[in-house]
Amino acid sequence: xxxxxxxxxxKRRKSNSLMMTEIFFSFLILFAVCSLxxxxxxxxxTPAGLETNNVWVAFINFNTANDTAKVQYKExxxxxxxxxxxxxxxSYTSSNAxxxxxxxxxxxxxxxxxxxxxxxxxxxxxxKAMSMTIAQGRWFTKADMAGNFVPVVITKHLAKDLFGTxxxxxxxxxxxxxAAKSKKMKVVGVVDYYKHKSDFQELDNSLFRPSEKWxxxxxxxxxxxxxxxxxxxxVRELARLGKDWTIEIQQMDGxxxxxxxxxxxxxxxxxxxxxFLVFNVALGMFGVLFQTINRRKQEIGxxxxxxxxxxxxxxxxxxxxxxIATFGLILGLFFAVQFPLLxxxxxxASVYLIGMLLAVIFIYVLVGICAFYPSRxxxxxxxxxxxxxx
Amino acid sequence: MIQLKNIxxxxxxxxxxxxxxxxxxxxxxxxxxxxxxxxxGCGKSTLLNIIGLLDEPSKGQVEIxxxxxxxxxxxxxxxxxxxxxxxxxxxxxxxxxxxVLDNVELPLLYRNVSSAERxxxxxxxxxxxxxxxxxxxxPNQLSGGQKQRxxxxxxxxxxxxxxxxxxxxxxxxxxxxxxxxxxxxxLNQRDKATIVMVTHDENMAKRTHRLIRLFDGSQxx
Ligand SMILES: Nc1ncnc2c1ncn2[C@@H]1O[C@H](COP(=O)(O)OP(=O)(O)O)[C@@H](O)[C@H]1O
Ligand SMILES: [Mg+2]
Numbered sequence: 001x002x003x004x005x006x007x008x009x010x011k012r013r014k015s016n017s018l019m020m021t022e023i024f025f026s027f028l029i030l031f032a033v034c035s036l037x038x039x040x041x042x043x044x045x046t047p048a049g050l051e052t053n054n055v056w057v058a059f060i061n062f063n064t065a066n067d068t069a070k071v072q073y074k075e076x077x078x079x080x081x082x083x084x085x086x087x088x089x090x091s092y093t094s095s096n097a098x099x100x101x102x103x104x105x106x107x108x109x110x111x112x113x114x115x116x117x118x119x120x121x122x123x124x125x126x127x128k129a130m131s132m133t134i135a136q137g138r139w140f141t142k143a144d145m146a147g148n149f150v151p152v153v154i155t156k157h158l159a160k161d162l163f164g165t166x167x168x169x170x171x172x173x174x175x176x177x178x179a180a181k182s183k184k185m186k187v188v189g190v191v192d193y194y195k196h197k198s199d200f201q202e203l204d205n206s207l208f209r210p211s212e213k214w215x216x217x218x219x220x221x222x223x224x225x226x227x228x229x230x231x232x233x234x235v236r237e238l239a240r241l242g243k244d245w246t247i248e249i250q251q252m253d254g255x256x257x258x259x260x261x262x263x264x265x266x267x268x269x270x271x272x273x274x275x276f277l278v279f280n281v282a283l284g285m286f287g288v289l290f291q292t293i294n295r296r297k298q299e300i301g302x303x304x305x306x307x308x309x310x311x312x313x314x315x316x317x318x319x320x321x322x323x324i325a326t327f328g329l330i331l332g333l334f335f336a337v338q339f340p341l342l343x344x345x346x347x348x349a350s351v352y353l354i355g356m357l358l359a360v361i362f363i364y365v366l367v368g369i370c371a372f373y374p375s376r377x378x379x380x381x382x383x384x385x386x387x388x389x390x
Numbered sequence: 391m392i393q394l395k396n397i398x399x400x401x402x403x404x405x406x407x408x409x410x411x412x413x414x415x416x417x418x419x420x421x422x423x424x425x426x427x428x429x430x431g432c433g434k435s436t437l438l439n440i441i442g443l444l445d446e447p448s449k450g451q452v453e454i455x456x457x458x459x460x461x462x463x464x465x466x467x468x469x470x471x472x473x474x475x476x477x478x479x480x481x482x483x484x485x486x487x488x489x490v491l492d493n494v495e496l497p498l499l500y501r502n503v504s505s506a507e508r509x510x511x512x513x514x515x516x517x518x519x520x521x522x523x524x525x526x527x528x529p530n531q532l533s534g535g536q537k538q539r540x541x542x543x544x545x546x547x548x549x550x551x552x553x554x555x556x557x558x559x560x561x562x563x564x565x566x567x568x569x570x571x572x573x574x575x576x577l578n579q580r581d582k583a584t585i586v587m588v589t590h591d592e593n594m595a596k597r598t599h600r601l602i603r604l605f606d607g608s609q610x611x
Contacts, residue, residue, distance in 0.1 A: 004492070004499060011487040302483045305444055306544070307472020307500035309465050384445035388435065389480055389556075 023328025035355030049193025051131035052252040058218040063244040090220040091126035098196035099255035107176025117205035137169035137189030149186035158205035198259040289374035301387035310379040317375035392418040397450035425595040428604035476545030478555035484529040491525040515543040535566030
């Protein structure tokens with residue numbers, strides 16, 4: 001029976017080519033959307049490695065170009081913050097604190113292997129403020145700063161990029177560009193995850209090193225329930241410590257959802273466009289099927305006369321449509337497999353494979369739904385009527 | 391073999407009511423070759439469709455091979471058509487996108503028959519109608535007479551006991567028509583098939599066992 005369907009479709013491939021092409025393009029679009037969805041979903045499901053709840057980011061501007069003054073001012077702020085019972089912990093960081101729009105990356109090198117990594121400078125209390133846990137080794141302390149090497153904590157991703165399967169803790173490596181001029185770095189700890197750009201971010205290379213004197217961004221972990229009043233009080237009292245200081249505090253939760261929206265909104269727009277396209281294809285398929293069945297009324301009559309039940313006719317046309325879809329899908333899959341094969345966009349092959357699978361399932365379900373009603377109409381045609389000749 | 395009792399068929403549309411058959415009684419024996427004649431529109435096709443279980447009578451009973459067919463399910467009717475009845479139509483009704491052999495196999499697709507067995511039976515049927523050398527052709531590469539022979543092969547491939555032919559020579563010239571008539575006669579005589587044939591041709595009707603005349607939906611002889 002399947003062979004019978006394939007024969008019919010193959011012979012009619014010209015007249016079915018429109019539907020095949022539609023299926024082909026729909027599949028490619030669905031494949032893109034599904035792959036994108038799978039990619040983002042998988043990233044979303046990996047742990048963030050940090051906690052944004054009850055975390056504030058303070059952007060402080062001391063309005064001075066004098067680094068010595070800045071160090072003093074920063075100490076003043078630290079002392080003041082320790083007064084507040086609502087503030088559990090805090091750390092100065094470089095301006096690329098989590099979910100800010102600032103990035104800072106650098107290249108690092110080990111044994112001629114050179115990779116690029118985000119670099120974040122932080123104080124020893126940073127992991128406490130961000131609720132980060134260390135997977136191997138430990139976080140750096142004040143005592144580490146005095147040594148011959150710059151103590152750093154890196155993400156597992158960077159450890160793998162630099163050192164492969166070797167144990168990262170204790171490894172000494174250098175700057176990728178100015179190895180001679182700058183101090184060597186020594187890994188003291190590794191964290192598994194650090195998703196600091198959005199929840200949909202792929203795990204990547206990050207490196208934490210001790211804070212520099214000009215760092216004037218700060219992350220603060222506050223007690224649950226510390227609201228706008230506490231925030232306003234702290235801003236007011238800190239600003240009073242200096243002359244022209246400006247201080248702005250933002251909730252990291254909100255900053256994160258802003259970043260998430262930057263990923264989500266285009267995906268949602270794409271989904272809407274895709275849904276619209278697929279809907280049109282479905283309508284087109286519906287129309288073509290009705291036309292086909294109208295044209296083949298006599299054939300349906302003959303099949304009924306030869307012993308086909310209503311069910312057999314129903315399944316015949318659903319089957320034919322599925323076969324047409326299969327031809328379109330085969331062509332589509334041929335293009336789709338190029339993505340994992342050529343490693344386009346440097347995304348894991350499994351993402352594309354799941355995307356393909358989902359798109360294939362979606363197409364068959366769509367085809368099944370579109371084919372059902374016209375096929376049912378075909379199955380209830382009266383053989384005596386459609387075979388009637390004058 | 392075929393028993394019709396008080397068959398009536400009325401077609402109703404919003405405005406008109408057509409009585410296509412009026413109190414038709416018919417008894418056809420196993421192995422009989424019966425022809426039906428009558429003017430156009432008198433209900434010949436309707437009668438044949440009712441015998442062939444393609445249409446239901448408005449009133450009356452149809453018995454085939456000793457079995458009542460009233461109230462049978464779609465699947466039971468389909469199985470009857472598939473096993474017991476073979477159809478031949480005036481305009482052949484072949485599927486143009488399938489080669490001859492596949493066309494002939496069609497009834498077997500609706501049975502549990504392996505594809506090898508289908509091939510074998512279809513080739514055999516084509517041999518009977520003298521078309522073994524045209525198995526791979528498509529219908530539109532054949533003459534009218536050849537097409538009708540393919541249609542006959544399709545009708546007999548499942549070895550039905552009854553063959554129903556609605557003006558099988560209506561679209562053919564007299565030479566080809568006679569060829570078809572010869573094949574039908576052979577099927578009747580050699581294979582003992584019961585045949586009911588609608589025709590406009592007196593000469594062909596004469597070669598059958600019995601002639602039934604219809605006029606305006608009623609049996610006149
Ligand atoms: N499906 C139908 N709906 C309405 N009237 C029909 C239908 N089929 C046949 N008829 C009418 O029934 C009568 C008998 O038709 P038919 O059996 O086809 O005649 P014949 O085959 O003898 O030429 C005709 O008047 C025809 O118009
Ligand atoms: Mg007729």
